[in-house]
Amino acid sequence: MSKPAYKRVLLKLSGEALMGDDAYGINRGTIERMVADVAEVAKLGVELAVVIGGGNIFRGVAPGAQGMDRATADYMGMLATVMNALALADAMRHVGVTARVMSAIGIEQVVEPYVRPKALQYLEEGKVVVFAAGTGNPFFTTDTAAALRGSEVSAEIVLKATKVDGVYSADPKKDPNATLFPSITFDEAIAKHLQVMDATAFALCRDQKLPIKVFSITKPGALMRVIMGEDEGTLVHV
Numbered sequence: 001m002s003k004p005a006y007k008r009v010l011l012k013l014s015g016e017a018l019m020g021d022d023a024y025g026i027n028r029g030t031i032e033r034m035v036a037d038v039a040e041v042a043k044l045g046v047e048l049a050v051v052i053g054g055g056n057i058f059r060g061v062a063p064g065a066q067g068m069d070r071a072t073a074d075y076m077g078m079l080a081t082v083m084n085a086l087a088l089a090d091a092m093r094h095v096g097v098t099a100r101v102m103s104a105i106g107i108e109q110v111v112e113p114y115v116r117p118k119a120l121q122y123l124e125e126g127k128v129v130v131f132a133a134g135t136g137n138p139f140f141t142t143d144t145a146a147a148l149r150g151s152e153v154s155a156e157i158v159l160k161a162t163k164v165d166g167v168y169s170a171d172p173k174k175d176p177n178a179t180l181f182p183s184i185t186f187d188e189a190i191a192k193h194l195q196v197m198d199a200t201a202f203a204l205c206r207d208q209k210l211p212i213k214v215f216s217i218t219k220p221g222a223l224m225r226v227i228m229g230e231d232e233g234t235l236v237h238v
């Protein structure tokens, strides 16, 4: 078998990817499938740092948060990511993968705080590190947390796992002529006004020359193909 293309990656899982076909929350079958994919990769010896979103439970700018103070709503969103992180780490335990959850906001009775050297140590020990509570700051997103933590732990790439299988020239749901870009530069993505990650996350990856791979986590075997460096999704590079 060929070797993985990466030694250390930052995997960004959107909260919505945990919903499956449900309207909200965590779908058991979906999280189990996802974790089985993650376990396969971890068992290859690839060091995995994970940033989990919270959109399946709470989004600071969602209708449910309308009228709320934005920062308060965002803290609720960050707490939602902690719930997802706990569920994810627990599901990993079931398949024999050791995971550690580290939170960007102090909630020590539940999970340990994010301490960079500790996170690096866990990664070197082959544990999966799940970063919860995003950046710990309101007005940001978990995509930005992925770019930030990815840079901090010197990940070789940010793997943005969503429900869409890559970056398209137009919205494939609306335009039948939309085509998928197998690879694109940061500058081309900006020139073509393509939405890869939110602007802050995108700018951070670009500044740090940290490539992004956008792919669908719902597609069987997609994560493994990405890890093996095979054609899958869209690579955004310098």
Ligand code: UDP
Binding pocket: 013, 014, 015, 016, 052, 053, 054, 055, 056, 058, 059, 060, 061, 073, 074, 075, 076, 077, 078, 080, 081, 133, 134, 135, 136, 137, 138, 139, 140, 141, 142, 143, 144, 145
């Ligand atoms: N959030 C935040 N700061 C962060 C990360 C997240 O305030 O650094 C809040 C924000 O309200 C966001 C919610 O948490 O809407 C859930 O995160 P996100 O929308 O990024 O999750 P995803 O879309 O990946 O499920």
